[in-house]
Amino acid sequence: MSDNRSVPSRPPSSPAPLAPGAVVGMLGDGQLGRMAALAAARLGYRCHVFGPTADGPAHQVTNLSTLADYNDETALAAFAEAVDVVTYEFENVPAATAAFLDGRVPVRPGPQVLNLCQNRLREKDFLASIEVATTRYAEVRDAEGARRALRELGRPAVLKTTEFGYDGKGQALLRREADAETAWVEISAHTAGQAGETVGILEAFVDFRLEISVVVARSLDGQIETYVPVENQHRNHILDQTIVPARIPQDAADRAEGYARRIAEALDLVGVIAIEMFLTTEGKILVNELAPRPHNSGHWTIDACATSQFEQQIRAVCGLPLGSCERHSDAVMKNLIGEEAGRWAEILAEPGARLHLYGKAEARPGRKMGHVTKLSPRG
Numbered sequence: 001m002s003d004n005r006s007v008p009s010r011p012p013s014s015p016a017p018l019a020p021g022a023v024v025g026m027l028g029d030g031q032l033g034r035m036a037a038l039a040a041a042r043l044g045y046r047c048h049v050f051g052p053t054a055d056g057p058a059h060q061v062t063n064l065s066t067l068a069d070y071n072d073e074t075a076l077a078a079f080a081e082a083v084d085v086v087t088y089e090f091e092n093v094p095a096a097t098a099a100f101l102d103g104r105v106p107v108r109p110g111p112q113v114l115n116l117c118q119n120r121l122r123e124k125d126f127l128a129s130i131e132v133a134t135t136r137y138a139e140v141r142d143a144e145g146a147r148r149a150l151r152e153l154g155r156p157a158v159l160k161t162t163e164f165g166y167d168g169k170g171q172a173l174l175r176r177e178a179d180a181e182t183a184w185v186e187i188s189a190h191t192a193g194q195a196g197e198t199v200g201i202l203e204a205f206v207d208f209r210l211e212i213s214v215v216v217a218r219s220l221d222g223q224i225e226t227y228v229p230v231e232n233q234h235r236n237h238i239l240d241q242t243i244v245p246a247r248i249p250q251d252a253a254d255r256a257e258g259y260a261r262r263i264a265e266a267l268d269l270v271g272v273i274a275i276e277m278f279l280t281t282e283g284k285i286l287v288n289e290l291a292p293r294p295h296n297s298g299h300w301t302i303d304a305c306a307t308s309q310f311e312q313q314i315r316a317v318c319g320l321p322l323g324s325c326e327r328h329s330d331a332v333m334k335n336l337i338g339e340e341a342g343r344w345a346e347i348l349a350e351p352g353a354r355l356h357l358y359g360k361a362e363a364r365p366g367r368k369m370g371h372v373t374k375l376s377p378r379g
């Protein structure tokens with residue numbers, strides 16, 4: 001007698017890929033969601049954008065969009081019904097939102113990744129557990145704790161909020177113990193309005209030569225692809241330029257890529273994660289931060305690679321094989337911050353300059369309005 005039970009062709013941990021035509025739910029309506037939605041469209045997928053910003057950059061490029069707050073459960077339930085998978089373009093998705101969606105629809109990268117990347121202490125403890133080097137750090141709960149930690153770690157040191165920090169916000173430099181009080185008040189003010197008391201982290205100051213990052217993608221069945229390490233230059237704590245590839249020794253680049261792979265694997269990542277690192281003056285690589293989504297320092301991949309970071313995100317969350325991260329050109333990506341975007345006509349007149357504008361109406365100071373990528377032959 002024949003056994004007509006169907007034999008799954010893939011293990012249960014690796015469900016069938018979503019076919020073109022499927023709908024990717026995107027939490028977040030900023031420029032990262034916009035560029036992912038455009039990458040999805042190229043492959044024949046739809047993107048349903050969920051976010052609170054009327055005229056947000058991502059809402060503008062798709063007709064499947066929900067304008068709602070992240071804690072609006074009625075809107076979230078309808079969203080979960082309307083999409084085949086959920087991903088996100090920022091890591092501060094409220095834990096309750098991820099928990100609400102998880103179980104109704106696959107959330108990729110999984111809520112465990114979000115939970116880890118939302119908190120600098122958890123993140124650093126995780127990195128230590130997989131033997132990825134970071135600067136020395138200590139948990140801080142008040143000004144006295146900051147003084148104690150400063151004695152332990154040495155001066156100077158950087159006091160940061162464990163949650164909700166970005167672009168250097170929620171951070172203060174401690175040069176001496178007497179700075180502890182004002183630094184604590186400063187970072188506490190940054191978390192005012194968030195639930196719970198402020199928890200801080202004091203980090204030993206890193207004497208770095210360069211800041212670099214690696215963007216890595218991991219598929220549902222464990223394929224890992226990494227982009228080359230890139231060099232990031234900041235102005236006013238905001239990324240100004242990314243230089244590709246980073247001007248670092250090959251052995252440092254290999255260590256950085258090795259860390260990126262180890263992190264993606266250990267997180268059981270499905271999607272894209274960016275890993276910000278320091279190359280110290282002594283030649284060490286120390287991981288600073290993880291962002292479980294495409295990253296500003298990966299925008300150059302749109303113009304210089306066979307597969308962009310946004311396409312990798314869509315491929316990964318849809319269960320498709322990843323594309324190649326190989327670059328055909330070297331590149332410099334310059335962010336257009338605030339009024340810099342007013343240079344659009346001049347940039348367009350420059351042959352070869354690849355202009356990307358995010359559709360934001362108001363050029364407020366410090367606001368990322370767009371970027372321009374310039375390519376050069378691969379060195």
Ligand code: AMP
Binds near residue numbers: 165203
């Ligand atoms: P972050 O929010 O952790 O990415 O920090 C923002 C910027 O502050 C980094 O890009 C660095 O330039 C600087 N920074 C952060 N942490 C440290 C540290 N421990 N030592 C020296 N500089 C740091």
